[in-house]
Amino acid sequence: MISVKNLNKSFNDKNVLSDISVTFETGKTNLIIGKSGSGKTVLLKSIVGLHDIDSGEIWYENTLFNKLDFAEMKQIRSEMGMLFQGSALFDSLTVEQNVRFPLDMFTDQSYEEKEERVNFCLNRVNITNSNNLFPAELSGGMKKRVAIARAIALNPKYLFCDEPNSGLDPLTAILIDALIKELTEEYSMTTIVNTHDMNSVMEIGEKIVFISDGVKCWEGNKHEILNSDNDILNDFVFANSLAKQLKSVNR
Amino acid sequence: MFKFLHQLGKYFLLLRKVFAKPEKPSLYYKQTMRELVSLGFNSVAIIAIISFFMGAVITLQTAYNTENPIYPKYLIGLGCRDSIILEFSSTVTALILAGKVGSNIASEIGTMRVTEQIDALEIMGVNSASYLILPKVIAAVVFNPFLTLMSIIIGILGGWVAGTAAGVVTSQDFIYGIQYAFIPFYITYSLIKTVVFAFIIASVSAFQGYYVDGGSLEVGRASTKAVVYSSVLILMFNVILTQLILS
Numbered sequence: 287m288i289s290v291k292n293l294n295k296s297f298n299d300k301n302v303l304s305d306i307s308v309t310f311e312t313g314k315t316n317l318i319i320g321k322s323g324s325g326k327t328v329l330l331k332s333i334v335g336l337h338d339i340d341s342g343e344i345w346y347e348n349t350l351f352n353k354l355d356f357a358e359m360k361q362i363r364s365e366m367g368m369l370f371q372g373s374a375l376f377d378s379l380t381v382e383q384n385v386r387f388p389l390d391m392f393t394d395q396s397y398e399e400k401e402e403r404v405n406f407c408l409n410r411v412n413i414t415n416s417n418n419l420f421p422a423e424l425s426g427g428m429k430k431r432v433a434i435a436r437a438i439a440l441n442p443k444y445l446f447c448d449e450p451n452s453g454l455d456p457l458t459a460i461l462i463d464a465l466i467k468e469l470t471e472e473y474s475m476t477t478i479v480n481t482h483d484m485n486s487v488m489e490i491g492e493k494i495v496f497i498s499d500g501v502k503c504w505e506g507n508k509h510e511i512l513n514s515d516n517d518i519l520n521d522f523v524f525a526n527s528l529a530k531q532l533k534s535v536n537r
Numbered sequence: 538m539f540k541f542l543h544q545l546g547k548y549f550l551l552l553r554k555v556f557a558k559p560e561k562p563s564l565y566y567k568q569t570m571r572e573l574v575s576l577g578f579n580s581v582a583i584i585a586i587i588s589f590f591m592g593a594v595i596t597l598q599t600a601y602n603t604e605n606p607i608y609p610k611y612l613i614g615l616g617c618r619d620s621i622i623l624e625f626s627s628t629v630t631a632l633i634l635a636g637k638v639g640s641n642i643a644s645e646i647g648t649m650r651v652t653e654q655i656d657a658l659e660i661m662g663v664n665s666a667s668y669l670i671l672p673k674v675i676a677a678v679v680f681n682p683f684l685t686l687m688s689i690i691i692g693i694l695g696g697w698v699a700g701t702a703a704g705v706v707t708s709q710d711f712i713y714g715i716q717y718a719f720i721p722f723y724i725t726y727s728l729i730k731t732v733v734f735a736f737i738i739a740s741v742s743a744f745q746g747y748y749v750d751g752g753s754l755e756v757g758r759a760s761t762k763a764v765v766y767s768s769v770l771i772l773m774f775n776v777i778l779t780q781l782i783l784s
Contacts, residue, residue, distance in 0.1 A: 331656075334660055335659075336660070361662075364661075367660075368656075371653070372652050372653055374652060376649075376657075377652075377654070391560060392561075
């Protein structure tokens, strides 16, 4: 479980996040949704410690994460996996080397054990016969899947995904969503996904937090989101004219 | 002034991170070997070509500017040797490497920053500054002295070839000149400068790349800044080191 309490974050006197408090549950796919520029990525990067926060608390289980020093943070970070918006695969390494990187860095496993784990992770995300390809040779969807394989290589307790569907076609996006959900349930991880893709919300949104202009405006699940009375949320969820019409018929 | 001090402080804080204890020395060793090839071996050809022509020009310039019966011809060899050892092979080579290696380091690390690869390392709990920069600094500091020695040899060779081919000095005079009143400490002086310059090139360029904020445009700017700042610092430290070592 990850808890955020009264989190505030600003850049150059510009307030980006104001008094955010939310709890992300274990074994569930937690979604942070909101418009572009609403502060989702800043919130996610603050939670994982890539941004220093101005005030507030970030708890990983019973550990106050934002007060830890680099060495103490490392312990929790070894239990994290993250899928970045642009995949963030290491350009100079092959697919196999990318997935093996955390194993090389943090385990004393033999080469064979690492090889077995790498192949297991790649098979788990349906990547086969691509071990020796470089990231530049992969499609967008494959990059995301390899990034997921790298993120789960060390069996993380926490999985963070920043816009996992950006730049993907709807079918591939659904496959990535399904994979994230399956892995979350399979390994009982605490997963937090940043997205503005409503397909993702309806597919995997077990817990949804809606952020608008750096403020938490709504919290619920994918069933509740369709019947919410929150106008700002409705503007976001039913953004296109067809969805607006459906909403009005529903009412 | 405040901005300069801020940047200077940031640079030294980065160096502190860079020289922290490595997480897994074996991985750092592999990375250092890669950097030796990428930053060192891949610079051999350009340094060889430039040194050869540099030596050739120095010899010809010295010859045409000392066309006087009072001056013995072996002075051409001597002038070529001392110019190359004292200044050209260390400083000019460093300036060329600041352009080639410095921009390479800044753009590589800068691209990793803007494509979130550095964030990915941090999330894994890797000290990204140390993992990315330390092998580059070690590779540059270890390999550049060899490049300088190679540059000295090829530079003098270039001088000999040009001088004899143009008929401005005989082979015998040139060889006598490069042996005449040789002070071995000049080589040490040149190598000390090279090590300091190598550190400046690798660390300043890495600093520029590591703190890139934005996109490809900023990576380009960081690359340019890396070359400019490294070059200015090289010239500045050239004066300081010369005064400290040779005075």
